[in-house]
Amino acid sequence: MNQLRPAETPSAGDVGTLLREWRDAQRLSQIALAVDADISPRHLSFIETGKSQASREVVDRLAAALNMPLRDHNLLLKAAGYAPAYRESRIDGPELAQVKRAIDCILAQQEPYPAFVMNRHWDILWANEAAARVNADVMQGRSPKHANMIRQFFDPDGLRPAVENWNEIAQDLLRHLQVLVASNPADEVARQLLAEVLQYPGVPAAWRRRVANAAPASMMTTVLRGRAGTFRFFSTITTFGTPWDVTVDDLHIESCFPVDQETETLCRSLASESQR
Structure with missing residues (x-):
């Protein structure tokens, strides 16, 4: 992890x-x-x-x-000249031990399907073993170049060649990043990430313009082509209710679920092979 x-x-x-x-x-x-x-x-x-x-x-x-x-x-x-109201703890520190246990439980329960823990800039902090297995399969054994989900999807040397519906997924990720930049004007990290991904080869110039109030798809399916076959996932996002710690407030857990029987079978097969 x-x-x-x-x-x-x-x-x-x-x-x-x-x-x-x-x-x-x-x-x-x-x-x-x-x-x-x-x-x-x-x-x-x-x-x-x-x-x-x-x-x-x-x-x-x-x-x-x-x-x-x-x-x-x-x-x-x-x-305004006042002390911060909310602490910022290390997720692996004693203050957030209960939160870390909850995260570990969610990641384990998601097996044999992938799950990722990310901060608000889509940096991957943890992932379960299923995520590693699927990633290794679609990356053809290559090690991930980035520990950031958006960079991994946009970089031609990353996950991008394996994403069959890349245009659809990339535009959705970009929309979320543009919303973050627009709604968090002090977030220079998000601004730099947006500027970086727009410079990757093959990113249309039209994508630089944010589409205001663009309606997202009712359910986005990510289609990944791997050595074992084609994976089709939809995702759910889990956040922590009423957090009082900056670190916890920044976290979200993306859990991937199979859209079809083929994907379910592939995930279970990869899990079985890893135990041999």
Whole structure:
């Protein structure tokens, strides 16, 4: 299993700039945000221009009204001159031992089908044995070049040649990344990742333009061509409810399920072979 790497922290900036960026990203007027946060539009205007200092309570209400992830909520507090409200623990540390046990249980229960634990930038932190088996089969025995799911799908030297419906999957991944960039203006890591994947060979120039309010498919199927046969998976995403730790808030678990009997048989066959 891959070990958790410390997440890169976006620069905080000043509180007024951050609020304007988040408000603009969500297309909220000052009046709309002020109403949601239960403060006066005049007070919000003064906070954004630096004429007024926001209290900690007001900063918390603004972060909640903007649906900020815990990491960005902390950045807003720091920019306003306050201590962060949420800790950031190592996932393999004692503070999150129960969370790690839950993750291990989910990964084990998903066998013989793949499951991945990723952070909000799609860095693969852990994966179950089924994921390793399927990956080895579709990669023709080559070692993964990247520990990031999006890079692995976009890089011609990665998983991309094995993805039969690459255009469909790549556009869906790109849409999610563009949404993250648009809704998290302080996230430089996401911005750099977006710029990088758009530079890979064969990525159409038209994909640089974000399609606003694009409707996702009701269920996306990933089709992977391997040595043993063709795998067809759909995925579910698991997140942790009401987290109070930045690390936990950033995590999601992608579990892959077979679309057809052929895929189910292939996965069980790979599992059996690995036990011989």
